Amino acid sequence: MKISLIQPGRNNLKYLKWSYDSIRKNQGDHEVEICVADDFSIDGTWDWCQEMMEKDPLFKAIRNEGPTRLGHTILYDTLVNEVATKNVCMIYHADMYLCPGAIDSIEKYLTDKTIVSLTRIEPPLHPDGPEKILIDFGIEPEEFREDDLLEWFTKPVDSEGGYQPKHDNPTEGIFAPWAFYKKDFQEIGGHDPIFAPQSKEDTDIFNRFQLNGIKFIQTWEGCVYHMTCRGSRFADGAKRNPDGDVFMKNRETDEWLKQNQKSTREFLRKWGHYCKHDPLMKPIIPPKYDIGFIVKNVRNIQLIEALEPWCNTIYVDEGNVPTAIKSYIDLEQPNTSFDLNERVKPFDNEKNNEILVTIDCNRFTQQDFQVIQQLPEILKDSGEPAFHGELGNLIVEIFETMTTLENNLIICNEQ
Numbered sequence: 001m002k003i004s005l006i007q008p009g010r011n012n013l014k015y016l017k018w019s020y021d022s023i024r025k026n027q028g029d030h031e032v033e034i035c036v037a038d039d040f041s042i043d044g045t046w047d048w049c050q051e052m053m054e055k056d057p058l059f060k061a062i063r064n065e066g067p068t069r070l071g072h073t074i075l076y077d078t079l080v081n082e083v084a085t086k087n088v089c090m091i092y093h094a095d096m097y098l099c100p101g102a103i104d105s106i107e108k109y110l111t112d113k114t115i116v117s118l119t120r121i122e123p124p125l126h127p128d129g130p131e132k133i134l135i136d137f138g139i140e141p142e143e144f145r146e147d148d149l150l151e152w153f154t155k156p157v158d159s160e161g162g163y164q165p166k167h168d169n170p171t172e173g174i175f176a177p178w179a180f181y182k183k184d185f186q187e188i189g190g191h192d193p194i195f196a197p198q199s200k201e202d203t204d205i206f207n208r209f210q211l212n213g214i215k216f217i218q219t220w221e222g223c224v225y226h227m228t229c230r231g232s233r234f235a236d237g238a239k240r241n242p243d244g245d246v247f248m249k250n251r252e253t254d255e256w257l258k259q260n261q262k263s264t265r266e267f268l269r270k271w272g273h274y275c276k277h278d279p280l281m282k283p284i285i286p287p288k289y290d291i292g293f294i295v296k297n298v299r300n301i302q303l304i305e306a307l308e309p310w311c312n313t314i315y316v317d318e319g320n321v322p323t324a325i326k327s328y329i330d331l332e333q334p335n336t337s338f339d340l341n342e343r344v345k346p347f348d349n350e351k352n353n354e355i356l357v358t359i360d361c362n363r364f365t366q367q368d369f370q371v372i373q374q375l376p377e378i379l380k381d382s383g384e385p386a387f388h389g390e391l392g393n394l395i396v397e398i399f400e401t402m403t404t405l406e407n408n409l410i411i412c413n414e415q
Contacts, residue, residue, distance in 0.1 A: 001107040002031040003179065004084035005092040008075035010039035013048055015094040015227070018141040020052070020059075022097040030103040033058045035083045037075040040066030060084075071197020077190040080182060090179040097144070097225040099153055105222025106179045109170060115209060117178045117218045117281075119165070120226040121153075130166060131173050131218065131281050139227055149225055165220035173281035174206050174216040177224055188212055189412030194270070194337040199256075199263035203275040206283045208410045216282055262335050268309035269338050270409060272376050286376035288406040292353030297361040301328045307359070308332070308344060310372050317347040354403060355379065358395040368392045 049061035138144035155162025195201035276284035
């Protein structure tokens with residue numbers, strides 16, 4: 001099999017080296033091209049990349065010269081579209097050790113219109129789940145117990161003390177590392193740059209793959225050991241307490257928290273719901289409807305801030321706050337790729353949405369906000385044209401049609 005592994009990196013050189021060694025040790029007889037993007041690192045990553053390109057003809061690298069970080073949302077696509085030369089690619093992280101036989105398993109299951117994910121074996125940094133295996137073989141390259149991992153992983157499946165898949169057959173789900181045909185990636189336009197530099201770009205593209213007819217396969221025969229949390233989310237990686245237990249709580253950087261909030265709001269504007277998936281990580285995609293909010297008795301812009309991402313258009317009664325619309329747009333427009341002048345309208349503006357929800361701020365409760373967060377599912381289950389009624393303190397009016405718009409989101413179009 002010929003495959004290109006796609007690896008952006010920023011100041012994570014020791015993990016790139018560790019990952020590279022595992023790929024070359026365990027790739028078998030496959031032709032594996034490693035494509036790295038150095039995102040303005042200052043730890044010597046680019047020097048190492050230049051050295052590796054001289055030594056290894058199947059190692060390719062590019063560099064973002066900065067000073068602004070591009071993030072993997074952008075660099076994934078640059079590597080796939082401009083650097084990788086193979087028809088099959090795999091999104092692959094620097095904190096992953098390729099286990100023996102992993103590429104064999106991808107070759108076994110990857111067919112037209114499929115994406116194959118390898119099973120992650122992880123130290124107990126995060127809660128267990130039906131899609132992964134928790135076992136601690138180290139949380140840093142310098143403490144990685146490679147021989148112990150290989151002895152455990154290569155034991156016969158039915159033997160005691162070795163790797164035991166949680167499922168006998170492949171399951172449906174998608175997460176890194178995921179292998180795909182380049183043509184399927186390019187057909188939907190790759191990752192959406194509105195989520196750059198990172199956060200929510202993976203759920204967005206997974207939704208779009210599924211809507212475009214891609215089948216997801218998680219193979220339990222092919223695995224990676226995944227140290228996790230070695231990107232920009234955590235300032236100094238995982239730690240152990242004096243008892244040897246791993247802890248990650250409250251270690252997110254301010255940069256990551258701010259970007260995650262921004263990307264979450266962009267995801268809501270685009271899809272109308274939070275990221276959703278089943279226990280095995282297969283996307284759940286509620287319908288996207290054309291919803292307008294009519295908001296009466298606004299007393300501050302905080303409620304506009306809370307409500308705006310959940311609809312297509314919000315019509316604001318500025319009686320109590322004459323500058324509410326301008327104040328909100330001035331505050332929020334720098335944080336979004338959507339044109340808020342097209343989304344936030346005066347109360348008396350013509351209303352052309354197929355579904356209108358009237359919200360009285362004097363009566364609006366947390367329970368009403370919970371209804372809004374579940375509104376697409378509620379409308380799917382019980383909504384119908386020509387409906388007019390109440391959901392808590394919300395007045396809901398559905399006109400002649402309930403067009404679902406999620407299929408319009410399959411192809412990535414820059415805002």
